Amino acid sequence: xxxxxxxxxxxxxxxxxxxxxxxxxxxxxxxxxxxxxxxxxxxxxxxxxxxxxxxxxxxxxxxxxxxxxxxxxxxxxxxxxxxxxxxxxxxxxxxxxxxxxxxxxxxxxxxxxxxxxxxxxxxxxxxxxxxxxxxxxxxxxxxxxxxxxxxxxxxxxxxxxxxxxxxxxxxxxxxxxxxxxxxxxxxxxxxxxxxx
Ligand SMILES: C[S@@+](CC[C@H](N)C(=O)[O-])C[C@H]1O[C@@H](n2cnc3c(N)ncnc32)[C@H](O)[C@@H]1O
Numbered sequence: 535x536x537x538x539x540x541x542x543x544x545x546x547x548x549x550x551x552x553x554x555x556x557x558x559x560x561x562x563x564x565x566x567x568x569x570x571x572x573x574x575x576x577x578x579x580x581x582x583x584x585x586x587x588x589x590x591x592x593x594x595x596x597x598x599x600x601x602x603x604x605x606x607x608x609x610x611x612x613x614x615x616x617x618x619x620x621x622x623x624x625x626x627x628x629x630x631x632x633x634x635x636x637x638x639x640x641x642x643x644x645x646x647x648x649x650x651x652x653x654x655x656x657x658x659x660x661x662x663x664x665x666x667x668x669x670x671x672x673x674x675x676x677x678x679x680x681x682x683x684x685x686x687x688x689x690x691x692x693x694x695x696x697x698x699x700x701x702x703x704x705x706x707x708x709x710x711x712x713x714x715x716x717x718x719x720x721x722x723x724x725x726x727x728x729x730x
Contacts, residue, residue, distance in 0.1 A: 619647035662720030
């Protein structure tokens with residue numbers, strides 16, 4: 535299949551599909567962290583290039599429920615929320631038969647702007663072999679919900695809260711956002727096996 539992995543600098547999902555014989559390319563405004571087929575630029579330039587499947591990880595800074603209180607403290611965020619929601623909707627509406635758009639739990643203002651289109655499922659890294667908790671929503675078109683591959687919930691619950699929410703407690707730094715947003719390999723492999 536021709537697979538577009540939109541908004542991916544890490545190459546994690548792209549390389550999981552390539553390893554299974556697919557013609558996959560990542561796209562991000564940033565360069566790819568790992569060498570491989572990559573379009574550095576705006577994904578809206580290439581949405582109509584005849585893809586079979588798109589997996590997209592659009593920015594969540596202004597859409598996610600965990601940041602909703604900032605909207606009331608910094609009024610400049612409302613315009614950024616509108617831009618973020620319109621970009622998300624553009625990906626949802628892309629003319630590609632199979633699609634998965636990924637984002638954390640959204641707040642009600644973002645949901646209203648994207649047209650109250652409910653996510654298809656909510657997954658966590660612990661369903662795919664990583665002892666960490668991070669609710670991740672998937673909006674799916676033409677795809678079956680992702681099935682868990684290696685449930686380590688009980689192992690995770692033996693860990694301290696700080697360890698199982700490691701990403702939440704990462705120290706500040708220029709690469710903190712990258713570390714927090716990189717797709718888990720177990721989830722990428724499940725996508726490539728089940729959707730490829
Ligand atoms: C939340 S991060 C997703 C990271 C991804 N999970 C990974 O493993 O690489 C969102 C990414 O979207 C990219 N992005 C934002 N606007 C974009 C656009 N118009 N076209 C392509 N990428 C874009 C950002 O540069 C950022 O790397």
